[in-house]
Amino acid sequence: MLPKILVVDDDRYTRTLIQQLMRKTAEVHLAEDGAAARRLFADMDFNLVLMDQRLPHDKGLDLLREFRSRKPRLVAILITGYADVHEAVAAVREGLFDYLSKPFEDLEALEAAVGKALELDRAYREIDSLRSRLAQESGAPHVVGQSPAMERLQGQIREVAGLDTTVLLEGESGTGKDVIAKLTHALSQRSHKPYLEVNCGGLPESLLESLLFGYEKGAFTGASQTTPGYFEKVNGGNLFLDEIADMSPKLQSSLLRVLQDHSFCRIGSTQARTTDFRLICATNRALAGEVKAGRFREDLYYRINVVAVRLPPLRERSGDVLRLAVHFLEHYNARFAKQCGPFTADAVRALEACSWPGNVRELQHCIERVVALHRGGVIDRVHLNPGGDPQPAVPVDAPPEPDTPLAYQQARAEFERDYLHRLLQTAHGNMSEVARLSGIPRQNLYVRMKRWGIVTE
């Protein structure tokens, strides 16, 4: 269905021009004054209003305020003469999406502005419909993404979730593997059974072993009481092993045996116990490459690589950046009890121009930072600073003069932040690769990246 645009202008030439320009991409409705505009607005749900500032009996901006009081998320563009531009700029701060100056000299710019405005309206509507769908599918996580790549991926997950096969999720850091693992659980026949997850890269071998297998009292120093492991506790449900490539060779062979026999022994016991779970694994390094390099067992690889699903990086999901930004904006507004937004046209362009090397996590963090630091109201490009210096988006202090010598600690901090950010970009968001290149242990890296706001979790 074509989007609906309302054009309010007393100048017939402008109305006809916009109608001709948009006739293939939108259903265009025309009003020559405020009264006609009010009638049409009351009757139809418009995706965009293009409003002239000077109307016979009304001021365009006042009419837009009236419309927005009835429909706060209305996306609107004001059409002004050059004399009124300062009013339009002020209106953008009030929540107007964009303004265009008449006479239109650049028709491509007009089309582009309308395209962006319609995209923002689409993002609002999709987030709303996702919310109401999720309210029905209780337990399923919010997976935002209507780009072709994400539609394909969600289709794949809906197909395999109920089949009880092992699922391998491959994708860069921050692409949403964790969220998709939870979705797989929520859509599976095991959804009412336990869902347990463990990050294989975050724990030393012995701790991971006791967490998975459980142990008998006295099995090792500190084993003060018998404790069942995840293989036992997850019985009937789904087990998510994140960062599977980081599992040690010893644990890889133990896991292989569990998958073959559906049985295991607690540490310190010889009694075999049976278990029934579906395995979901994730990795941000291509497992085939790890097998080739001799770091991952080939037989285990074939066991877990039954259905492999690739999570596309955010830079390959055209359109999703804005949807996710709107989703996180609403989330953090609710969480911090704020009213930040909407985004200006310039902010939308800045968000979409960024390559987001840290993927969805980086975007989420950017919006969280903006909402936390912003007093409220419209979010413009200056507030966002996407992908740039991960310091507060609204600077608290003036930046130091370029030739002012920095204190050693401060200079080192700036170097580290810049260094890690660039490295993450070079490694396409792959944390294990960043760890390898920098020689900094992975866990340590997370702590540092969190400190500099490069990652949030």
Ligand SMILES: Nc1ncnc2c1ncn2[C@@H]1O[C@H](COP(=O)(O)OP(=O)(O)OP(=O)(O)O)[C@@H](O)[C@H]1O
């Ligand atoms: N499609 C999505 N919709 C909504 N939120 C998302 C989506 N994808 C990711 N997120 C959010 O982005 C953040 C990072 O996602 P997640 O932890 O799933 O990434 P990951 O690929 O598992 O990262 P890592 O490899 O570093 O563990 C989370 O807060 C998650 O809720």
